[in-house]
Amino acid sequence: MILETLPSRLLLGPGPSNAPDAVLEAMRRPLVGHLDPHFLALLDRLKEGLRTLFGTTNAMTLPLSATGSAGMEACLVNLLEAGDPVVVGVNGVFGGRMAEVARRAGARVTTVEADWGRPLDASQMDDVISRVRPRVVAFVHAETSTGVCQPVEEIASAARAAGAMVVLDCVTSLAGRPVELDAWGIDAAYSGSQKCLSCSPGLSPVSVSDRAIEHVRERRTPVQSWFLDLGLLAGYYAGAQRVYHHTAPISAIYGLAAGVDRVLEEGLEPRFERHRQASSRLVQGLEALGFEPLVEAAHRLPMLTSVRLPERVERLGEAVVRGRLLEDFGIEVGAGLGPLAGEIWRIGLMGENARPEVVDRLLEALHAVLD
Numbered sequence: 001m002i003l004e005t006l007p008s009r010l011l012l013g014p015g016p017s018n019a020p021d022a023v024l025e026a027m028r029r030p031l032v033g034h035l036d037p038h039f040l041a042l043l044d045r046l047k048e049g050l051r052t053l054f055g056t057t058n059a060m061t062l063p064l065s066a067t068g069s070a071g072m073e074a075c076l077v078n079l080l081e082a083g084d085p086v087v088v089g090v091n092g093v094f095g096g097r098m099a100e101v102a103r104r105a106g107a108r109v110t111t112v113e114a115d116w117g118r119p120l121d122a123s124q125m126d127d128v129i130s131r132v133r134p135r136v137v138a139f140v141h142a143e144t145s146t147g148v149c150q151p152v153e154e155i156a157s158a159a160r161a162a163g164a165m166v167v168l169d170c171v172t173s174l175a176g177r178p179v180e181l182d183a184w185g186i187d188a189a190y191s192g193s194q195k196c197l198s199c200s201p202g203l204s205p206v207s208v209s210d211r212a213i214e215h216v217r218e219r220r221t222p223v224q225s226w227f228l229d230l231g232l233l234a235g236y237y238a239g240a241q242r243v244y245h246h247t248a249p250i251s252a253i254y255g256l257a258a259g260v261d262r263v264l265e266e267g268l269e270p271r272f273e274r275h276r277q278a279s280s281r282l283v284q285g286l287e288a289l290g291f292e293p294l295v296e297a298a299h300r301l302p303m304l305t306s307v308r309l310p311e312r313v314e315r316l317g318e319a320v321v322r323g324r325l326l327e328d329f330g331i332e333v334g335a336g337l338g339p340l341a342g343e344i345w346r347i348g349l350m351g352e353n354a355r356p357e358v359v360d361r362l363l364e365a366l367h368a369v370l371d
């Protein structure tokens with residue numbers, strides 16, 4: 001069978017990361033129906049765990065049955081109607097994707113750009129928000145295309161002061177560094193199961209505030225996406241009477257439930273510290289090999305390190321070196337995207353992989369390829 005030929009890889013790219021046995025074993029458990037009381041109880045517990053991770057009491061917190069991009073789309077298409085003004089911060093691929101999703105929803109999009117590798121400028125965002133008076137302000141917490149960690153609070157409070165709702169992309173940050181939706185005043189946020197949660201790709205944890213749900217109820221037009229309509233999704237995920245909306249991906253939810261349990265057993269602060277320590281060990285080791293961090297230390301993500309390449313790598317060909325890491329050592333690292341393609345690598349130490357022994361395995365392999 002073709003499945004038996006699949007290799008085992010150490011996944012140190014921008015995601016997915018490796019899933020631990022506890023998650024993979026959970027996914028092998030027998031299927032039950034998606035309206036089975038035992039499954040609904042598991043779902044309720046998972047929702048509670050996700051609230052803790054997101055730092056929120058939002059009732060509407062759920063594992064959406066699709067990847068992070070669907071979480072993005074769900075947050076934006078529910079909060080926006082055709083003609084609504086929206087401000088989107090763009091300093092990488094995923095801010096750009098948010099702007100495109102909002103445009104396709106018919107919104108009038110104003111982008112605030114920053115160089116790739118730099119955070120958005122809060123005062124520039126504030127100026128544009130004051131001028132545009134948007135319905136929604138959207139930006140990315142952890143920009144996986146560059147490795148930048150965006151400070152959230154100043155932009156979120158400028159948005160709220162202007163009466164806007166705030167949408168935050170937490171795909172790469174959740175469970176790897178603090179996310180505090182309620183303290184920050186975020187109305188809608190989404191993540192992905194495959195990054196710092198170390199689960200299989202395919203689910204998007206989403207959390208939406210009561211205030212935002214109220215806005216959804218007051219829409220003049222129906223949400224353009226039937227599948228992502230939060231009002232309809234609530235019937236299955238949040239109602240007292242759980243009714244069929246779509247068939248929930250049972251095995252993936254088992255896996256995510258096991259993954260969230262592991263995060264909570266470890267504790268959020270120790271987990272964040274583990275990510276910080278692993279990333280500083282990685283940066284030190286890479287600098288010794290001549291790689292240079294793209295992002296200044298104050299704005300660097302712990303779970304995704306982007307580095308400019310040393311001459312030795314450029315001489316061999318960056319794709320050739322990545323190919324050797326993959327084929328000879330079973331290690332995947334990520335290439336640059338967009339304007340940074342060929343210029344940087346993106347190395348993920350996400351969830352289970354944020355460990356010193358993992359860093360050392362990569363550094364040893366790099367030495368072997370480059371020496």
Ligand SMILES: Cc1ncc(COP(=O)(O)O)c(C=O)c1O
Nearest residue numbers: 067068069094142144171172192
């Ligand atoms: C910051 C960010 N947002 C959104 C996405 C889209 O998620 P997915 O690929 O799961 O659809 C990703 C995926 O890498 C991401 O890193």
